[in-house]
Amino acid sequence: MAANSRVTIAAHALAWLELARRHGREVLTSEEVAASVNTNAVIVRRSLGDLQRAGLVRARRGNGAGFSLGRPATEITLLDVWLAVSPEPLLALHHSEPNLECQVGRGIRPVLTDLYDEATNTFRAALARWTVNDVLERILA
Amino acid sequence: MAANSRVTIAAHALAWLELARRHGREVLTSEEVAASVNTNAVIVRRSLGDLQRAGLVRARRGNGAGFSLGRPATEITLLDVWLAVSPEPLLALHHSEPNLECQVGRGIRPVLTDLYDEATNTFRAALARWTVNDVLERILA
DNA sequence: GTCGAACGTAACAGAAATGGTTGCTTCTGC
DNA sequence: GCAGAAGCAACCATTTCTGTTACGTTCGAC
16 A cells, blocks of 8 residues: 555645744645645645644634644654654554464464564654754755 | 555464474465465465565475475564565655745655655664564564 | 466455545634 | 635545456476
8 A cells, every 4th residue: 555645745734834934924724735735725624634633733713714833843743743644553464363273373463563563663763853843944955 | 545464464474484394394385374364365375476576485386386485584584574565655755746836845855755764764674673583483482 | 298286467346545626514803 | 794714524536455266377296
């Protein structure tokens, strides 16, 4: 299966929000974000809705509404973003229960779960080393 | 999309091949492997076909045919397995090119590619720390 | 050389996920 | 009240994955 692009869209939106903020625009509409990401405004609202539930952005409704960062860009890591939009595991176990009459089938699931968790944790730790601010700085460099 | 289970199926098959080998059975048919994994024999042949192309197993055809390990279980890591069956990236970039008239849209792709690669490499390194033999030992423990 | 067991592979179906699109509802500042 | 924008539900097209059937191919046993 191909990986999804939600982390990319969310990171793009956050970097764009931070850049706009530095230019004095605290709030951007989903249309404005969608224009930069080059997708549909509903897609942006869906992604930013996930981020809002995680506290990474604020959404204001009504006239003059839009999205703004929920906390400083230096305090939003890519791990925060990943957790907000991609709760799925990186590797899946068997679809259907393996044969429990086989010694391997009986014991393999907790072992693989353990190893997959370990690998996923190193992946998360790597994402946690980068903030939205870092991403924007590297874009502007 | 949800992650696929090909690494799991492949690791299961390899552990089962190694256990059978220890019991004096060097060769197993796809039907026998499928019975332990609890899936269809074609699925097993597809997965083991990937492993064969990577040299991790050998497939014999003709009468009395089947699959056997291509090299010692102590020399097959989960990274080898992952590379053989899951070449897709863990995180995807934008589906359609971002707006190049926006500073963020222009610069974000190489930055994210870099960060994603870094995180993926730590994930790979974690998988490389475990061999099929380790997996089987933990199952039998 | 024939036979048959098992791999190799193509074709297809059902399910799920993803991105995209439209349309309607809800909220809220003016 | 009005208008602008988020929220949300309902689709659609595409892709991917697993599973299944079917058939061709290989090769050892006899």
